Amino acid sequence: MEALEETWRNLQKIIKERELELQKEQRRQEENDKLRQEFAQHANAFHQWIQETRTYLLDGIAYRRVIRVYQYEVGDDLSGRSCMVEESGTLESQLEATKRKHQEIRAMRSQLKKIEDLGAAMEEALILDNKYTEHSTVGLAQQWDQLDQLGMRMQHNLEQQIQARNTTGVTEEALKEFSMMFKHFDKDKSGRLNHQEFKSCLRSLGYDLPMVEEGEPDPEFEAILGHCGSKQVSLREAVGLALPTPPSCSLHLPPPPPRDGHVSLQEYMAFMISRETENVKSSEEIESAFRALSSEGKPYVTKEELYQNLTREQADYCVSHMKPYVDGKGRELPTAFDYVEFTRSLFVN
Template structure:
């Protein structure tokens, strides 16, 4: 893997840092305390290298976690990419952490129907999520904690392709093998149930009675037009069978 190789390259450069530290020690022994050729100190360089090494380890661990989730839990690679992309979007300072407000905004962007509350007002639904993600309430959610939470929620909601296909078929008039835009958006007028989410996989498929407009948008943007037995495209008809089965391809 490219990230693993890059981390190995960083660790291999530790010997170069050791040479700089030895030169710094020799300068101190010679009472040369001011190096006009650089503004960096050996201590500062060592600290920055340690931070880079720790970042590499965290990124590698997170990638391994995502690969394991894809291979063992049925979470799609598309879903994992969406989770990571959303985290990076809200991590404005590129710190590898989200504060609680950023984390809440991230969840909303992923389709979680969290209530709007005034500052200082109780927020039991979000507090229940924080009990899992940030139990010690240090005020931050790391990328590792966030991914573990999202993978756990995704795994809890995974349905069989047959169940989801049957749910789509129930939406379709006359039990057709396709669904129309009007049928999806008619259901999309209903509110999303608390704690559910939209996006890839079963987060929106588990409860069609509560499909949101955003979830209907997602379905339509990922479904292919339906073709009849003669290969002709039907107006405003979308192939939910191919779409559903694509969600469960490993």
């Protein structure tokens, strides 16, 4: 009987110890679950912010207004009908907005650090699963780094467009059209077009590319790819195209970059800018180039500005053929030349 009572007491002790262990494990599991939820809350919000910021950068920034763009691409989902495409404000306003957004991206690194600390705490607690989120610290860190790189590329691209507008006479409207068409065909918001998307984009912009079967040679398109990533055409080359007998200013292009089956936004814009500059045909376009050359967009250009921005041969030609600028009161300004009259005279039949 005494042995039975001792056994009963031991059993009660074991049951109590087990209950304490279960309570401790329950508290541990509850704490782990709270840690999972806290990590998921921050990770999900951070991922959503990444997606929204990426879309914000790629779809246009600040001062948005809706315009109608017509597509005629065969096989495109917009064939034969119009679509609504967002157009942003001035290039300068877009650049400023992009810089502010990039500063925000850099500031969000602290939020990523908090997520990484929570992830480290989960690892220390041997938490290997999380039913509340599909995101990991490694994946979010990679996405943040890609977003940071995208912000820098977008800044560079806008600076490239501003430089092109100011130094080649390519209009801001043309640059916006190029950018919007790229964004339309960039379906996955990657900032790159594969070759088929690039072809569709070019056709929508009026390029008459031949239809070839897959695997067949396409020399015309290959030539275009060879120009993608080439250096931008300079002001002196653009103005040189306006002269009736322009001095030699051929553009020496470096070898094209290694191809990976895609064309980046930067390469695409460089190509479109170079094509637009090479096809300068109207007096208005040439006037725009000289206006960009002149300080504050004045209707005249100085001798100093000509020699600072053009080759000596081009500047000599302009100085010898441009008439002195006369203001509204009939006064002739020293070392100022009338580029408007000069440009229009080039296009007189």
